[in-house]
Amino acid sequence: MRIRFGVIGAGKIGSLRIATIKANPSAELVAVFDQSKAAAERAVAGTGAKACTDLKEFLDSGLDAVVVATPCHLHEELCLAAFAAGTHVLCEKPLSNTVEGSANIVAAAKKAGRILAVGFNLRYYPMVKFASKAVDEGLIGNVTHIRVYCGHDGIHKFHSDWEYKMPESGGGAMMDIGIHMTDLARYFLGEITSVYGSMSESVWHVDGSEDNAIAIFKNPDGIVASYQTTWDEWKGYKSYVEIYGDNGMVRAAYAPMSNLLPLTISFLPLTAAESIVGSPWDGGLMVTLAV
Ligand SMILES: NC(=O)c1ccc[n+]([C@@H]2O[C@H](COP(=O)([O-])OP(=O)(O)OC[C@H]3O[C@@H](n4cnc5c(N)ncnc54)[C@H](O)[C@@H]3O)[C@@H](O)[C@H]2O)c1
Numbered sequence: 001m002r003i004r005f006g007v008i009g010a011g012k013i014g015s016l017r018i019a020t021i022k023a024n025p026s027a028e029l030v031a032v033f034d035q036s037k038a039a040a041e042r043a044v045a046g047t048g049a050k051a052c053t054d055l056k057e058f059l060d061s062g063l064d065a066v067v068v069a070t071p072c073h074l075h076e077e078l079c080l081a082a083f084a085a086g087t088h089v090l091c092e093k094p095l096s097n098t099v100e101g102s103a104n105i106v107a108a109a110k111k112a113g114r115i116l117a118v119g120f121n122l123r124y125y126p127m128v129k130f131a132s133k134a135v136d137e138g139l140i141g142n143v144t145h146i147r148v149y150c151g152h153d154g155i156h157k158f159h160s161d162w163e164y165k166m167p168e169s170g171g172g173a174m175m176d177i178g179i180h181m182t183d184l185a186r187y188f189l190g191e192i193t194s195v196y197g198s199m200s201e202s203v204w205h206v207d208g209s210e211d212n213a214i215a216i217f218k219n220p221d222g223i224v225a226s227y228q229t230t231w232d233e234w235k236g237y238k239s240y241v242e243i244y245g246d247n248g249m250v251r252a253a254y255a256p257m258s259n260l261l262p263l264t265i266s267f268l269p270l271t272a273a274e275s276i277v278g279s280p281w282d283g284g285l286m287v288t289l290a291v
Contacts, residue, residue, distance in 0.1 A: 014069035097170030127252035141247030151233030166208030178229025248291030
């Protein structure tokens with residue numbers, strides 16, 4: 001049986017999700033809904049799927065699952081409409097621009113008895129999967145602490161204002177890229193039950209959109225993660241997750257992308273350190289294991 005997908009929002013990320021659906025033999029692209037007729041038509045070209053500018057027409061297309069890839073302040077109403085129509089939902093991050101909106105989406109999924117997933121795609125990057133496997137196989141021993149970091153060089157990188165203006169985005173660097181690091185900290189630590197931190201708006205001065213945030217997370221066993229996210233990273237997107245254990249450590253990282261793109265990185269022997277070659281865009285840039 002093929003899963004019948006509809007996609008809401010045919011922009012940058014919606015287009016990537018549409019390409020993935022088209023490439024997967026277990027999935028079928030049935031309809032695309034966008035406020036822009038041209039964008040919806042471009043997205044379905046050559047697929048036989050329906051291009052919709054009307055939400056009801058889209059939801060009446062016999063869908064099993066919907067991908068929500070619109071600006072963040074629209075996620076809540078669109079997820080609620082999709083659950084009311086009986087579909088499963090993959091919603092892009094952040095789930096909503098407000099805590100209440102997120103809670104409402106979770107409640108609607110439970111009420112409808114449908115699956116809700118959030119677009120935390122970093123978990124599936126080859127470098128993160130490698131780190132996860134090293135931890136699961138006990139290569140580094142018991143986890144003693146974690147560091148997560150993600151930054152880029154600021155708001156001039158965004159293509160639309162909604163991406164960094166708080167009423168639509170829900171916040172600054174934390175909602176934009178830090179949220180992936182919060183997710184990875186939870187992925188490796190389990191539930192986080194204590195958070196202490198601070199944030200500032202001293203670089204870009206956008207009201208309600210922090211450009212730096214630093215925090216300490218703790219799980220119920222007292223294992224800590226240090227967290228940092230910034231829109232003040234010089235020279236491009238840089239990110240890492242480092243997991244330390246009592247027998248070694250494993251790091252999955254992008255060095256600053258703009259420096260690395262022209263380079264070719266080669267494999268090291270699979271002993272003390274391993275490098276995974278790949279494009280930064282598919283998440284397979286660099287992994288280090290030291291035991
Ligand atoms: N998972 C990731 O790593 C990742 C990366 C970047 C962005 N995102 C998330 O993906 C989502 C979309 O971001 P994007 O960069 O693709 O945005 P985008 O601006 O490129 O695309 C948004 C699309 O939504 C459409 N749209 C806007 N309002 C609409 C409405 N009322 N009804 C129907 N369609 C509407 C626009 O016409 C546009 O085609 C956001 O939640 C963003 O945070 C996720």
